[in-house]
Amino acid sequence: xxxxxxxxxxxxxxxxxxxxxxxxxxxxxxxxxxxxxxxxxxxxxxxxxxxxxxxxxxxxxxxx
Amino acid sequence: xxxxxxxxxxxxxxxxxxxxxxxxxxxxxxxxxxxxxxxxxxxxxxxxxxxxxxxxxxxxxxxxxxxxxxxxxxxxxxxxxxxxxxxxxxxxxxxxxxxxxxxxxxxxxxxxxxxxxxxxxxxxxxxxxxxxxxxxxxxxxxxxxxxxxxxxxxxxxxxxxxxxxxxxxxxxxxxxxxxxxxxxxxxxxxxxxxxxxxxxxxxxxxxxxxxxxxxxxxxxx
Numbered sequence: 001x002x003x004x005x006x007x008x009x010x011x012x013x014x015x016x017x018x019x020x021x022x023x024x025x026x027x028x029x030x031x032x033x034x035x036x037x038x039x040x041x042x043x044x045x046x047x048x049x050x051x052x053x054x055x056x057x058x059x060x061x062x063x064x
Numbered sequence: 065x066x067x068x069x070x071x072x073x074x075x076x077x078x079x080x081x082x083x084x085x086x087x088x089x090x091x092x093x094x095x096x097x098x099x100x101x102x103x104x105x106x107x108x109x110x111x112x113x114x115x116x117x118x119x120x121x122x123x124x125x126x127x128x129x130x131x132x133x134x135x136x137x138x139x140x141x142x143x144x145x146x147x148x149x150x151x152x153x154x155x156x157x158x159x160x161x162x163x164x165x166x167x168x169x170x171x172x173x174x175x176x177x178x179x180x181x182x183x184x185x186x187x188x189x190x191x192x193x194x195x196x197x198x199x200x201x202x203x204x205x206x207x208x209x210x211x212x213x214x215x216x217x218x219x220x221x222x223x224x225x226x227x228x229x230x231x232x233x234x235x236x237x238x239x240x241x242x243x244x245x246x247x248x249x250x251x252x253x254x255x256x257x258x259x260x261x262x263x264x265x266x267x268x269x270x271x272x273x274x275x276x277x278x279x280x281x282x283x284x285x
Contacts, residue, residue, distance in 0.1 A: 001160055001161075001162075002160065005134075005136075005160050007175075008113060008134075008136075008171055008172050008175040008176075009162075009170055009171065009172070010170055010171060010172045011170065012164055012165065012168040012169065012170040013168065015172070015173070044170075048146075048149075049149075049161075050142070050145055050149070050161045050162065050163055051162055051163065051170075052142070052163045052164075053162055053163060053164040053170035054140070054163060054164055054165055055165055055168055058076060058077055058080070058165055
C-alpha cells in the first residue's frame, strides 16, 4: 500500500484513525507493517503490500 | 446447513475460505468487465477516489483506475486479491488493494466519489448484514454507485419464480477443474426486495433495472 492511502482508511470497528508502522518498504510501497487504531488499539497487519482490515474475529491467525 | 468444518454455509468466514480455495480458477473465468458496469462508468472521469467492493480479480477495478486518481479494490479473499495484484502487474494499471468485510468498511465517511458493488452483497448471510453493508456504502459514498445482486428473474431460478417472485437463500456450486465442487451461499433477490434494502440503508435509487438475470441499481447517498 502507499502511505497516503491512510488519508482515506479508518478502523473497520470504530472508524477512528489508523497509525502506520512500516517494517518493510519498496520505494513508495509499504510491503509489511501494522496499522493500529488510535482509539481502540486494535492492530491490523499489512502483508505483501495488502492491509488486512478484516474485523479481528474474522481474521485467520495463521496463513493457509 | 454446515460444511465439513462444521461451519454454517452463510458464515462470512466460510465465504472467505471458499473464495480463497477457488480463487485461481474463478479469476480465470472472470476475464471481462460486465457491460452494465462499463455503461455506468461511461463518462465518469477525473473522480478522486473510486471503490470496487468485492473486487475479485480486479476486472472492474481496472476500469476504475482509468477514471479516478485513486482506485481501491476491496475483497474478503486474500487469494482473490492476489489474482487482482497479478492482473494489475500484467496489464499495467494501479489500484490500492484492501482485504476486509463488506459489512464494516475500513474507509472514512464520504471519501468515495464513485463505487461499484457488484455481485457481492448477495453473499452476505442475512438481511441485517446486507442492509448494514449497504448502509456502510451510503456512509463512505459522496457520489454515485452501481450495486448489483443475483436476481430471482435469472433463468436458473425459474422454478422458484412466477409472476411475483420472492427472494430466497440458496447455495450454488462452483466446480473446480478437477471436478471437485464447492458450495457458495447466495441470497437471490427479488427486484422489489433489492430496492427496499437499498432504501432501508439510506441510499437514494436513481435507477433500478434487471439485466442478464441481475438486479442493478444506480444509487447515491
